[in-house]
Amino acid sequence: MGILLAGGFYFAVLVFLGGGVSRFLILWKTYGLDKAVPVRGAKSSPGTQAKTICKALGDTFFFARLIRTNDVLWPGEWIFHVSFVLVVLRHARFFLAPVPGCIAFLQPAGIIAGYVLPFALIYILVVKLIIEKRYFSTYNFFLLSLIFSASLTGILMRTLLKTDSAAAKVFILGLLGFRLQAAPGGGLFAAHFMLVLALVLYLPSHLFTAPFTLLEARAREEELKRIIHEE
Amino acid sequence: MKNRNSFTSCLSPRQIMELDACTQCGECLRNCPVQEVTGNPSISPPEKIRIFREFIRATEGVKARLFGAGDIDRTLLEDFTKAVYECTTCGACGQDCSVGIFTQRLWPMLRNEMVRRGLGPLGAQANMPEAVRNTGNPYSRAAAERFAPWRPDIRIAARSDIAYYAGCTGAYEAQPMARGDVLVLDAIGEPFTMLSAEEEVCCGFPLFITGQHDMLGDLVRRLVCAYQGKGIKTLLCSCPCCVNFMTRDWRPFYGGPLPFRVRHITQFVADALGRGRIAVKKELKERVIYHDPCYLSRGVGIIEEPRIVLRSIPGIELLEFSRHGMNSRCCGAGGAARKVFHENAVAIGRLTIDEAVDKKADKLILGCPACYAKVNEAMQGNEKQIRIVDIMELFAAALR
Numbered sequence: 001m002g003i004l005l006a007g008g009f010y011f012a013v014l015v016f017l018g019g020g021v022s023r024f025l026i027l028w029k030t031y032g033l034d035k036a037v038p039v040r041g042a043k044s045s046p047g048t049q050a051k052t053i054c055k056a057l058g059d060t061f062f063f064a065r066l067i068r069t070n071d072v073l074w075p076g077e078w079i080f081h082v083s084f085v086l087v088v089l090r091h092a093r094f095f096l097a098p099v100p101g102c103i104a105f106l107q108p109a110g111i112i113a114g115y116v117l118p119f120a121l122i123y124i125l126v127v128k129l130i131i132e133k134r135y136f137s138t139y140n141f142f143l144l145s146l147i148f149s150a151s152l153t154g155i156l157m158r159t160l161l162k163t164d165s166a167a168a169k170v171f172i173l174g175l176l177g178f179r180l181q182a183a184p185g186g187g188l189f190a191a192h193f194m195l196v197l198a199l200v201l202y203l204p205s206h207l208f209t210a211p212f213t214l215l216e217a218r219a220r221e222e223e224l225k226r227i228i229h230e231e
Numbered sequence: 232m233k234n235r236n237s238f239t240s241c242l243s244p245r246q247i248m249e250l251d252a253c254t255q256c257g258e259c260l261r262n263c264p265v266q267e268v269t270g271n272p273s274i275s276p277p278e279k280i281r282i283f284r285e286f287i288r289a290t291e292g293v294k295a296r297l298f299g300a301g302d303i304d305r306t307l308l309e310d311f312t313k314a315v316y317e318c319t320t321c322g323a324c325g326q327d328c329s330v331g332i333f334t335q336r337l338w339p340m341l342r343n344e345m346v347r348r349g350l351g352p353l354g355a356q357a358n359m360p361e362a363v364r365n366t367g368n369p370y371s372r373a374a375a376e377r378f379a380p381w382r383p384d385i386r387i388a389a390r391s392d393i394a395y396y397a398g399c400t401g402a403y404e405a406q407p408m409a410r411g412d413v414l415v416l417d418a419i420g421e422p423f424t425m426l427s428a429e430e431e432v433c434c435g436f437p438l439f440i441t442g443q444h445d446m447l448g449d450l451v452r453r454l455v456c457a458y459q460g461k462g463i464k465t466l467l468c469s470c471p472c473c474v475n476f477m478t479r480d481w482r483p484f485y486g487g488p489l490p491f492r493v494r495h496i497t498q499f500v501a502d503a504l505g506r507g508r509i510a511v512k513k514e515l516k517e518r519v520i521y522h523d524p525c526y527l528s529r530g531v532g533i534i535e536e537p538r539i540v541l542r543s544i545p546g547i548e549l550l551e552f553s554r555h556g557m558n559s560r561c562c563g564a565g566g567a568a569r570k571v572f573h574e575n576a577v578a579i580g581r582l583t584i585d586e587a588v589d590k591k592a593d594k595l596i597l598g599c600p601a602c603y604a605k606v607n608e609a610m611q612g613n614e615k616q617i618r619i620v621d622i623m624e625l626f627a628a629a630l631r
Contacts, residue, residue: 217331
């Protein structure tokens with residue numbers, strides 16, 4: 001089982017990094033080519049630029065644009081994303097030795113987030129599928145199902161069918177150091193690990209690009225005031 | 232063109248990032264006019280982005296780089312092309328986008344890619360380049376008919392600081408609008424010039440928006456040089472599509488900064504009202520509702536000036552649509568989709584008409600020749616009826 005999980009781990013990491021390199025190459029290729037790039041308004045003053053950055057940070061960390069369009073969905077989406085980040089940070093202890101103080105500090109919050117996460121996902125599904133009955137992409141449904149399953153297996157490992165977390169850490173550090181170690185016993189760890197690897201394979205690209213487009217959108221909004229109006 | 236070739240050569244790095252940033256959340260469907268009348272999510276913004284990402288992945292993804300690009304199913308390409316051309320490019324999806332994608336400019340560039348591959352444009356849109364080449368306008372109408380049917384007998388200066396561009400849709404399809412423009416300019420009293428009917432050719436917007444960019448450089452340079460020859464400092468235009476294209480896109484196609492500034496006519500009139508160059512004395516006791524054209528409000532941020540102009544008319548009660556300003560609803564005519572998806576355009580236009588009637592407005596005020604032509608068409612056979620007037624047509628009438 002350990003070899004299978006290790007193979008899956010290296011495959012997922014390679015695909016993830018390959019995807020990143022591939023995207024970088026596409027951007028590199030298009031950079032500076034002569035295209036019809038629309039003109040925007042004059043650049044704003046440094047003070048206004050600072051405000052624009054603050055607004056974009058608000059959009060990134062508080063999903064301010066989503067509040068504007070869907071305040072019912074917003075709590076679920078925001079709590080889900082915050083919980084997800086906390087859970088990921090909590091899991092960093094498996095990849096780091098010694099564990100940095102900040103990661104250790106976040107452990108209690110990470111545990112709570114681990115329990116909140118599936119409820120946030122249920123909320124999103126209820127809003128999308130039952131209350132609003134609107135478009136729900138197959139990809140997002142797949143992704144949420146994947147995270148929900150990973151989250152449930154994680155909770156089970158912590159509560160009912162406890163897994164040896166020390167053995168899990170040894171296994172993961174072994175993977176990182178290319179010195180394979182035995183995986184913790186029981187199928188639950190394997191299931192959880194595979195689900196997370198699948199998540200790495202299907203990780204949505206917006207996690208990396210949305211902050212840039214949000215900043216762009218705020219800058220565009222600001223420059224719109226000067227595109228045709230007098231200074 | 233082989234379907235294995237790159238799908239990103241028409242896009243800027245920003246647009247590639249935007250494609251990657253789409254979360255498929257579907258918030259953009261909320262105010263999409265095409266969704267309102269078709270209810271077909273397979274042609275929705277997130278689905279178009281998802282499919283286009285598949286095209287990029289198939290040709291430039293990790294697997295394609297390692298093992299060679301795969302062929303893309305022709306039917307999928309054709310379905311995507313239809314979806315991207317069914318859009319009115321109004322940009323409401325971008326306004327609602329939770330990650331701020333600039334869709335009003337993304338869709339035309341995806342269309343450009345489909346044209347490059349020989350899949351677009353669709354139907355009558357394909358005739359436009361030849362029509363513009365032969366007649367100077369996308370309607371294949373004679374230059375002699377451009378101004379003669381509507382231009383009143385007023386003094387047009389040979390040279391002036393100010394020039395007025397009527398635009399093809401205004402001149403041929405929405406003549407009361409172009410007539411209103413020149414009557415108001417004449418009333419303001421500042422001398423203005425115009426190009427001759429032969430010189431005033433298409434601004435390039437219909438070709439740009441349908442992804443047919445080959446002629447744009449020549450067309451834009453031809454117009455800019457002609458206006459430069461007239462020694463102008465300000466170019467006035469009332470067509471939102473022309474104004475948007477002139478402001479945002481003429482510079483890259485011209486190859487440098489324009490030798491004059493572009494202004495929407497309502498900016499000029501609002502300024503003249505502010506400076507006391509013009510005043511309306513005639514009272515119009517009417518309830519009017521103003522429709523913000525997408526390319527004017529979302530496109531270049533002209534929202535307040537039309538309202539200043541309307542409020543300057545004594546007795547006017549100005550009503551607002553539930554969606555107005557930056558959130559305005561498309562009239563259905565946008566993106567040249569009306570030339571192919573006529574039924575959608577009429578159904579969308581009727582949404583605007585019905586809301587105006589429900590709000591008990593006496594007149595529906597439009598500010599775009601494409602809206603003017605299409606909403607008038609949508610009125611035919613519609614249960615609810617309302618008088619449609621262009622903003623400058625109304626203002627000119629109030630000046631009389």
